[in-house]
Amino acid sequence: MTHIVDRRLNGKNKSAVNRERFLRRYRQHIKKAVADAVQRRSITDIERGESVSIPSRDIQEPIFRHGQGGRREIVHPGNREYVTGDTLPKPQGGGAGQGGGQASPDGEGMDEFAFQITQEEFLDFLFDDLELPNLARKRLKDTETFKYVRAGYSTQGVPARLDVVRSLRGAHARRLSLGGARRRKLKELEEQLAELLAARAEPDAAFSKEDQIQVLEDEIARLKGNLKRIPFIDEIDLRYRQHRKEPQPATSAVMFCLMDVSGSMTQMHKDIAKRFFILLYLFLKKNYKKIDVVFIRHHTSAKEVDEEEFFYSRETGGTIVSSALKLMKKIVEARYSPAEWNIYAAQASDGDNWNDDSPVCGKLLKDGILPLVQYFAYVEITPQDHQMLWYEYEKIMEERPHSFAMQQIADAGEIYPVFRHLFERKAA
Numbered sequence: 001m002t003h004i005v006d007r008r009l010n011g012k013n014k015s016a017v018n019r020e021r022f023l024r025r026y027r028q029h030i031k032k033a034v035a036d037a038v039q040r041r042s043i044t045d046i047e048r049g050e051s052v053s054i055p056s057r058d059i060q061e062p063i064f065r066h067g068q069g070g071r072r073e074i075v076h077p078g079n080r081e082y083v084t085g086d087t088l089p090k091p092q093g094g095g096a097g098q099g100g101g102q103a104s105p106d107g108e109g110m111d112e113f114a115f116q117i118t119q120e121e122f123l124d125f126l127f128d129d130l131e132l133p134n135l136a137r138k139r140l141k142d143t144e145t146f147k148y149v150r151a152g153y154s155t156q157g158v159p160a161r162l163d164v165v166r167s168l169r170g171a172h173a174r175r176l177s178l179g180g181a182r183r184r185k186l187k188e189l190e191e192q193l194a195e196l197l198a199a200r201a202e203p204d205a206a207f208s209k210e211d212q213i214q215v216l217e218d219e220i221a222r223l224k225g226n227l228k229r230i231p232f233i234d235e236i237d238l239r240y241r242q243h244r245k246e247p248q249p250a251t252s253a254v255m256f257c258l259m260d261v262s263g264s265m266t267q268m269h270k271d272i273a274k275r276f277f278i279l280l281y282l283f284l285k286k287n288y289k290k291i292d293v294v295f296i297r298h299h300t301s302a303k304e305v306d307e308e309e310f311f312y313s314r315e316t317g318g319t320i321v322s323s324a325l326k327l328m329k330k331i332v333e334a335r336y337s338p339a340e341w342n343i344y345a346a347q348a349s350d351g352d353n354w355n356d357d358s359p360v361c362g363k364l365l366k367d368g369i370l371p372l373v374q375y376f377a378y379v380e381i382t383p384q385d386h387q388m389l390w391y392e393y394e395k396i397m398e399e400r401p402h403s404f405a406m407q408q409i410a411d412a413g414e415i416y417p418v419f420r421h422l423f424e425r426k427a428a
């Protein structure tokens with residue numbers, strides 16, 4: 001049986017195999033630490049690694065110890081609580097100190113084990129068990145990386161790329177082509193010489209062709225010399241493998257962020273929406289090489305803005321949600337063809353909208369937006385009861401459960417659970 005030992009080292013000269021085994025063993029502790037980090041971190045440092053602590057009781061190895069067993073004859077001082085013949089129970093563990101913790105039986109203790117996971121490992125655990133709905137690799141475009149592919153052979157190159165087999169095959173073909181006529185001629189002359197030698201060897205035969213034999217022998221010797229002078233391998237026989245740099249295509253996606261900035265959206269609502277958008281962006285970045293992000297903010301009118309204005313502008317007003325959906329549809333038709341781009345959209349709002357505009361939003365989303373996108377997620381950031389917009393979107397979710405999802409977020413602690421629920425791996 002063949003055993004393969006992977007001795008590759010990671011960047012810190014530690015065994016990568018041992019580290020992977022360690023991460024698998026303490027997977028639950030790491031996932032809990034990552035989930036806690038998402039809730040307490042700010043958005044700007046969401047991509048860095050994380051320090052994980054494991055309680056010492058979870059890393060202890062089982063060992064055998066000698067306990068206070070057997071029969072013991074000891075004289076104990078008496079008191080008013082015990083009398084002769086009482087059985088004293090064995091003490092359980094060590095005594096507790098004033099700090100409230102349990103003391104070690106041998107006077108020694110151990111702190112919790114702490115280690116650091118990298119940014120890549122942090123994101124892997126962050127998005128564990130999640131998947132992009134309707135993940136489709138449509139058209140490959142915007143090449144950013146390259147790979148080398150074989151492109152035939154050349155008579156010039158570096159020795160490292162010399163193809164020995166093809167070179168020897170070419171040399172053999174060259175020797176056959178250059179010496180073919182000479183070998184045929186040599187074979188004919190050798191047959192003639194053999195006939196003459198056979199005739200001369202016959203007894204009682206008068207032979208007078210000694211000069212002809214000499215001429216044949218000289219010609220045969222000359223032809224054999226010519227064949228020997230044909231080189232076994234020549235410089236023109238060498239063949240080198242050629243490689244050309246070929247563009248490696250990368251998949252592309254566009255992420256639309258729609259946010260309500262009306263007067264009812266407080267800074268707390270905007271902060272929760274910002275965290276949700278960042279999670280979605282990091283999630284998409286793990287599945288696509290190139291991602292475009294389009295920010296659309298709206299009150300009574302919608303506008304495409306940059307990230308700074310999207311999150312920090314103080315402009316407010318009433319609420320007409322359909323204006324953002326119309327602008328998104330217009331941008332998709334103008335710049336992001338569904339045949340070339342994987343389109344995702346996330347909408348954050350407190351649910352407040354004009355009652356006569358909510359049916360317009362439902363129709364526009366169902367007939368105009370969903371046929372163009374891979375997935376549309378709506379989060380309503382409010383602890384209060386749902387409003388008209390929620391009920392209109394609820395009808396769409398019943399009809400299009402694979403391309404549309406909606407959830408309610410009451411506080412910042414629910415961002416990650418809601419995100420996981422929206423993008424959890426669906427059963428086949």
